[in-house]
Amino acid sequence: MADTRIKDAEPPALLKLQVNEPHAVAGHAVEGKAPAAIREFLNKRGSGAAGDGAFGALVLACALSILGIVVLILFVLIQQSKLSLHAFGLKFFITSAWDPVMGDFGALPFIYGTLVTSFLALCIAVPLALCVAIFIMEICPKPLRGPVAFLTELLAAIPSVVYGLWAVFVLVPIMRDHLGPFLVKFFGWTGLFSGTNFGEGLLTASIILSIMILPVISSITREVMGAVPVSQKEGVLALGATRWEMIRIAVLRNARVGIVGGVILGLGRALGETMAVTMVIGNHPDIAKSLFAPGYTLASVIANEFTEATGDLYLSALIEIGLALFLVTVVVNTIARLLVWFVTRNSAREAR
Amino acid sequence: MGVGIEVKNLNAWYGQTHTLRDINLTIPANSATALIGPSGCGKSTFVRCLNRMHETNPSARVEGMVKVGDIDIYNDAAPVEIRRRVGMVFQRPNPFPTMSIYDNVASGLKLNGFHNRKVLDEVVERSLKQAALWNEVKDDLKKKSGASLSGGQQQRLCIARALAVDPEVLLMDEPASALDPASTSKIEDLIFELKDEYSIVIVTHNMQQAARVAENTGFFLNGQLVEFAPTSTIFTKPHDKRTEDYITGRFG
Numbered sequence: 001m002a003d004t005r006i007k008d009a010e011p012p013a014l015l016k017l018q019v020n021e022p023h024a025v026a027g028h029a030v031e032g033k034a035p036a037a038i039r040e041f042l043n044k045r046g047s048g049a050a051g052d053g054a055f056g057a058l059v060l061a062c063a064l065s066i067l068g069i070v071v072l073i074l075f076v077l078i079q080q081s082k083l084s085l086h087a088f089g090l091k092f093f094i095t096s097a098w099d100p101v102m103g104d105f106g107a108l109p110f111i112y113g114t115l116v117t118s119f120l121a122l123c124i125a126v127p128l129a130l131c132v133a134i135f136i137m138e139i140c141p142k143p144l145r146g147p148v149a150f151l152t153e154l155l156a157a158i159p160s161v162v163y164g165l166w167a168v169f170v171l172v173p174i175m176r177d178h179l180g181p182f183l184v185k186f187f188g189w190t191g192l193f194s195g196t197n198f199g200e201g202l203l204t205a206s207i208i209l210s211i212m213i214l215p216v217i218s219s220i221t222r223e224v225m226g227a228v229p230v231s232q233k234e235g236v237l238a239l240g241a242t243r244w245e246m247i248r249i250a251v252l253r254n255a256r257v258g259i260v261g262g263v264i265l266g267l268g269r270a271l272g273e274t275m276a277v278t279m280v281i282g283n284h285p286d287i288a289k290s291l292f293a294p295g296y297t298l299a300s301v302i303a304n305e306f307t308e309a310t311g312d313l314y315l316s317a318l319i320e321i322g323l324a325l326f327l328v329t330v331v332v333n334t335i336a337r338l339l340v341w342f343v344t345r346n347s348a349r350e351a352r
Numbered sequence: 353m354g355v356g357i358e359v360k361n362l363n364a365w366y367g368q369t370h371t372l373r374d375i376n377l378t379i380p381a382n383s384a385t386a387l388i389g390p391s392g393c394g395k396s397t398f399v400r401c402l403n404r405m406h407e408t409n410p411s412a413r414v415e416g417m418v419k420v421g422d423i424d425i426y427n428d429a430a431p432v433e434i435r436r437r438v439g440m441v442f443q444r445p446n447p448f449p450t451m452s453i454y455d456n457v458a459s460g461l462k463l464n465g466f467h468n469r470k471v472l473d474e475v476v477e478r479s480l481k482q483a484a485l486w487n488e489v490k491d492d493l494k495k496k497s498g499a500s501l502s503g504g505q506q507q508r509l510c511i512a513r514a515l516a517v518d519p520e521v522l523l524m525d526e527p528a529s530a531l532d533p534a535s536t537s538k539i540e541d542l543i544f545e546l547k548d549e550y551s552i553v554i555v556t557h558n559m560q561q562a563a564r565v566a567e568n569t570g571f572f573l574n575g576q577l578v579e580f581a582p583t584s585t586i587f588t589k590p591h592d593k594r595t596e597d598y599i600t601g602r603f604g
């Protein structure tokens with residue numbers, strides 16, 4: 001093909017006109033000047049430094065008060081559990097004795113129960129929550145979006161004791177008669193589903209937990225997915241991506257930091273959830289491999305035994321369980337944050 | 353090899369707004385075609401109809417026929433198939449912020465399941481060189497994210513991303529509006545080089561640019577194609593008074 005470039009040649013005749021001729025645009029000139037009052041007003045507004053300073057101080061005070069509350073909680077927990085701390089030392093966190101009569105206490109079965117139920121709950125809830133969020137944001141017809149989102153949000157408003165009741169009357173029988181036998185039949189070889197299946201236990205507690213944390217995770221996921229700019233989706237679509245590829249590359253990838261934030265929030269709720277779990281976990285401080293086995297969590301042992309704790313050591317041990325819960329929450333959250341940081345440190349930091 | 357585009361009675365809407373009215377034109381293969389016109393006249397909308405991006409807007413609607421090569425894109429093929437043939441550079445740069453520069457360029461191939469490392473390396477280097485970005489980024493291809501570049505560099509990255517999938521038609525919506533004169537002239541060189549093998553449609557507000565790179569130029573006004581003719585005709589003796597007014601700057 002011939003080089004039709006006229007780059008170095010004279011611009012075409014009409015283009016030259018553009019340079020020389022004054023703009024004869026009609027109807028675009030706005031009559032008169034801006035009122036003098038505007039300039040006067042703006043000039044009189046000072047630097048605003050005083051206001052900014054006061055605002056900064058206020059915000060700082062609020063932030064510090066959070067820190068203060070955390071420190072205070074920690075302080076009270078340590079102080080009130082002194083007796084037990086002295087009696088058992090660090091051993092408290094790694095022994096599994098729980099004998100109020102003999103006065104021998106250890107937190108390990110409770111820590112185990114808390115971690116296992118929370119972890120399992122996440123395993124169930126995260127994929128579900130992601131699917132729900134993707135459905136609502138990308139697939140659901142627009143008029144239905146609001147109602148469906150509202151329904152999932154409604155799950156978060158149900159009190160935990162109601163979940164517990166539902167679990168006792170609905171989930172436990174299903175677990176005992178249908179889901180349990182099914183799991184034994186197909187996954188019995190893993191050893192995770194052995195022993196007698198009473199319908200109550202670690203797995204049932206995890207399932208009810210997963211339903212309870214689902215709305216938090218899916219609503220946060222929805223928010224961050226909605227914040228992904230249209231231009232990102234278009235960019236991926238223009239490369240010939242299918243809808244699913246677009247969701248994966250443009251939406252989930254860009255939203256991943258926020259999604260993990262939602263998951264961590266859900267995890268926090270799962271770790272501390274008390275009532276519903278207490279009603280179906282079996283309340284037996286055991287470390288069993290089988291998910292059918294009854295268990296106990298840190299939060300539920302406090303709720304169950306606090307009112308009937310006789311003796312100072314017993315009470316102090318229960319408060320130390322509270323301390324353990326505090327520490328578990330901190331450690332798990334820290335690990336989760338570090339994981340996020342580790343995975344996204346290359347790309348996300350620059351992108352934000 | 354590039355293919356021509358034939359547009360017949362194309363109409364497009366955003367909701368109730370009739371944005372494009374009865375567009376008819378034939379864009380020849382292996383050449384560059386410029387689209388000019390005042391802001392809001394429908395240039396971007398038109399270009400988006402050529403690779404079925406317009407319909408990704410939930411309120412949007414299209415009628416009429418568009419043939420890319422001998423494929424009637426609204427009847428014979430799925431949108432994804434069309435978009436793999438007709439590449440697009442958007443008016444505002446949209447690099448993928450969670451991906452490295454390398455992955456941004458390779459994204460089109462990777463997402464279509466192409467993973468041959470060696471070929472990818474080659475394609476990334478060639479595309480970045482074509483887009484006049486290679487020298488600036490070659491040292492941190494995999495270290496820096498696509499979003500860490502300047503606005504003009506981001507646009508060139510998007511050009512490289514579109515080139516990497518080797519499209520038959522390349523739609524460029526004001527690719528140079530955020531670029532400095534040197535990069536602009538490199539992009540023009542690129543268009544020059546590419547148009548022997550691709551068909552390029554370029555939207556621009558810079559009429560000198562249209563004059564420099566395009567064989568044919570179309571002038572849009574209020575959603576209509578006022579005139580479509582060889583570039584030299586448009587810029588020296590346009591048939592329509594409105595075209596002349598616009599080109600001479602006598603017109604909003």
Ligand SMILES: Nc1ncnc2c1ncn2[C@@H]1O[C@H](COP(=O)(O)OP(=O)(O)OP(=O)(O)O)[C@@H](O)[C@H]1O
Binds near residue numbers: 366371393394398409
């Ligand atoms: N996403 C949208 N939703 C609704 N209306 C839109 C949308 N995008 C564009 N429009 C309308 O369609 C018309 C044509 O817009 P278009 O973006 O095609 O103009 P353009 O010629 O590309 O302008 P510019 O030179 O400023 O980029 C405009 O009147 C605009 O208001």
Ligand SMILES: [Mg+2]
Binds near residue numbers: 395396397443525
């Ligand atoms: Mg535009």
